[in-house]
Amino acid sequence: MGRIMRRPIVLAATLVLSVVALLRFGILPTILVMTLGITAAILVGRHQAGLFKLRSSRRGAQTAAWRPSVQHKELPTPTDDPVIVFSEPVVELFALRTPPLAHIQLSATVRSELDGLALGRAKRIMEAPDLLAHAAADAESWPYVETAVQKSLALARSRGIEFHPDGQPRLNQALALSAAQGVLLAEWRQLEDGKTVWDGTSARIRASDAFAIQRITEAMERRQLPELFAGIARRPPDFEVRLLLPYTLATAFFLRLRGERPQAFAA
Structure with missing residues (x-):
């Protein structure tokens, strides 16, 4: 019992x-x-x-013995992953379902390689165990998650969305998960390239990051839309609720790029 x-x-x-x-x-x-x-x-x-x-360790302490059931392996680094500039996101950028970086001339081969790398990275981020719990326990990451969620809620209110008190915790948690994924993607970029270089108010990132953002948001949209709608009491006809997910992720990604290289990878 x-x-x-x-x-x-x-x-x-x-x-x-x-x-x-x-x-x-x-x-x-x-x-x-x-x-x-x-x-x-x-x-x-x-x-x-x-x-x-x-299991008891040699010192007598008890720790949980855990191993991941699946080890994902990314595709090789593309032959060309060009540097691009990334400005603070605006929600209108995500309204059109166009291919990433459609305005940049990239060969079909390069696009395929970038998308392959992004797909593997997106899969690892989406399947990271207890990502939101880890972000909440990380004093370095959580402030960026909080700020991104607050900016998304403010955007929603400014567009006429009214929240349902009983369902808003589910909506907030969905946004927080998107923000945590954006923070992890930014930390991955800093792991590979070091501290972010800035051109004024725009960050230098890699083209594969733009592909990864789209891959994550496309996959998460199907899972998280019910959570978003659970917290919405009223929405205007001219605003798509789904846009809150990519906006939150990209905003958290942008905010985290301003931070230092993650301490976990500093050695």
């Missing part, structure tokens, strides 16, 4: 703490509480099911 009750207790505690956080501290702390609580419940369930065991 004790094994059956442990996971519901974690979920019940998460619900209570989420309500308290929402009433006292606001939306973003509530997302953090919900994310950590759900992650804890998943780990409890997996432990009870025997999917991983706690």
